[in-house]
Amino acid sequence: MSNSKFIFIADVIEERIDSGEYQPNAKLPTHRELADEFETTPATVSKAYKLLSDKGRLESFVGKGTFVAARSDLNEAIQAPEDESDFNFSLLQPCLYKNVPAIKKAYQQSADQLTDSLIGYCENSGHKKHREAAVRWAQEYGLEGGNTRNTVLTNGAQHALSLLVETLTKPGDTILVESLTYPGILAITNLSNRNVIGVELDEQGVRPDALDTAIKAHSPSLVILIPCHQNPTGVSMPEARKKEIAKVINENQVWLVEDDIYCFLDAPPVPPIANFAPNYTFHISGLSKAISPAMRCGFVKAPESQVAALNAHIRANIWLSSPINFIAATLLIESGEAFQLAENQREMAVHRQELARQIFPSINANASGFHIWLSLPQHWQQDRFTMEAKNRGLIVTSGSYFSADGSNTQHIRLSLTSISRESKLIDGLKQIETLLNSNPSSFLPF
Template sequence: MKNKKLLEKWNEYVGLYNGPMYLAIVEALAASIRNGIIHGGERLPTQREIASALETNLTTVTRAFREAHRRGLINATVGRGTFVRMGAEVSHWRSPKAAIVDMTMNLPPIPQNPPLQRIMQSDLAALLKKQNISNLMSYRVTGGTLEERQHAVRWIEPVIGSRRPDDVLVVPGAQTALAAAMSILASPGDIILTDRITYSGIRTVADQLGIILVGVDGDENGFLPEQLEIACRQYQPKALYCIPAIQNPTTVTMSLERRKDILKIVHDNRLYVVEDDPYSLLHDNPIPALAALDHGRVIYISTLAKVLSPGLRTAYVALPNAEMTRRFAVAVRAFSLTNAGLLSALTLRWMQTGQSKEILGSIKQELRLRQSIARNILGDSHGMDPNGPHVWLKLPEWWSSVDFVSYARHRGIALVPSNVFTVDGDFPQRARISLGSILDISNLENSLHDIVTILSHKRATDFLSIV
């Protein structure tokens, strides 16, 4: 039934297209992806079905598929069929022309007090003076040295409680950690549950590993327990992925009671949890992590990218048991071998001297100022956390997410549409604004005022033809 409706839409589009038939088919496919009629990972009708429905020949459809593949819209697998490529939704809202203001990346603001550049110049000079250059530039032990792991334990203790250094690994970035965790928990074709709207990086990992993500609905406290129970019974998943604090992109923080409810379901269904926690330390009094409430079922990932700097390429991972720690370390070694020596030495120095806490304090103060400015300019009807780095912007009814983001880019502001984060179902009328990447507060204020202007603009019917 869905294929029939899809091909009816394509027939309408092809009838209006002035150009070669094969390009008309490609444009019809692109429009279907853009408008959320078909999503990443969905199977397309066979070429023969398409040719019959559009009253054309098989050669034309084959040529169209070849062009769609070149554009990154589809993937074909022998024996399985042709599928919309995961992430295909992204390509049509991006432009080779750089936006004047890039608000797409969730970066922490660069500290000015203390000034990060001066700190790095001083600390790197000290490292080069005290340490042998061959040690800084050589391969390192996978998972970090004992001293690095001891400092990692202290860093994440406010969120997950006391752990032994043997249970914690130092990994080159959260994305490596996510890939390693997924690879040891699931095999190609297995299902992992997540929020219906979730971090785009987990979609990239799942697509690369051949793992299927299934979205679960939630509310202002996180996953709805009854929906999670239904999904567990229906799909027999291998694991659950979540961001319990200042969720990316929705900004929801899971309540303590909801965390306990979720862990009971996890325990009853013998699941593991991949707890992705970039943001808890932005709270002065963080809610205990899932890993603090259940040591035995949670792989906990805490990156320094959002609370210090992504340039450190460092994440701390707490594992449930020795066997999983061993398997995880093997996976990390396969994906990225080791951390970079110079960055590891700089990170360790910051932990030793207390500089890391000072930088974190500066970033927290700056983000709170930026969130206050955003609330004053945008209003309080959007997804916001006063400590977080982003805003989940609610759009008026006349704007779809992709069209709004495309038009904003045309006006010089780069944002991220909701389809990038959507695992299942319709794309919400939302866009993510990242507040940390703009250096100057006055530029941030001007950009937010521009976004308010764009929100009120009602696009012309021929808008898509001019961007």
């Protein structure tokens, strides 16, 4: 067995990872500790660790040790539909069938506007006319101080996040995020070798005292927050809390990225943090949640001292975001139709939240966004529940993908908007309720 003992040890470690005994980002025992446990040599354990590192299950850092690889696989956390019969609760997107006629019309009209100047290269991140539309969009939902000089165009909000991490930080830097945060942020930081530290949340979002303490303790290069309809908790910061967060940012003079992609869901709009800390805040908005993720239109209002650096990074990576998409987006914004589409989505989200509360009365009664953050009963482990749900055609997202430190959240996130037909949505939610109330031991192991 000596030649295969390292394989046996690797299998045991992998089982412990899959069962949750070793959580994502957790530090593993030393080679000597595992060698004692398995009555073998540190060299054999080293071979087991290398095997698992090659499989992507472990990560080793000189001087720090070996850690469970972070759970930030967006393909698992956010799954595109494969079978139309499935109930896909993993995608946070608008109810698209409502928007198709307006989008089709906008792209048809945009063909008439194609000119040499619009389809060629241009300075900055995009054409002035399109930046004017971006300013108008963000202004409609409460952002102050935006103009064509301090607003840049990106290929969606995800590109904006990646751009800002690349521009404002370097490998090895620390970034503060909410203790539960959007997996796309974790994917960016993991791939770019940035260190992430989660900051404690309460019922109004990130706690100002916890943020201040974390900034002083870790000297981060950047803070990234989702203050409006936070993903995954659904919490929205009231104006008073945003002012408190801005005070912490201003006093510590640290860069803040405010991902405000869900700003259109508040009625009336709540002023963003950027209004109260304009010298340090990069405000992200866009059309992916209100109109369509396929348009890839993101908007960043930046401190004017940083606009040149952002434009330089955009030119070095993509030169500029596709003007064709921004022609269509600008037509929708200038006509006012974009705002009506957004309002339709907001009303639909409010209605679907009411439907969800009828089935799950314990969820956040104040939530009005695209998703719910559903607590699991103690007899269910979140990843086990996710797998059993998938076996039944219910595609849900495990809470493990949202934890900044890999801790067990005992939750799942459910999108209420990716399933177009309301009757199918209700059917799927009731099936999830039935599964929640069932006993995991009654199912065969996977």
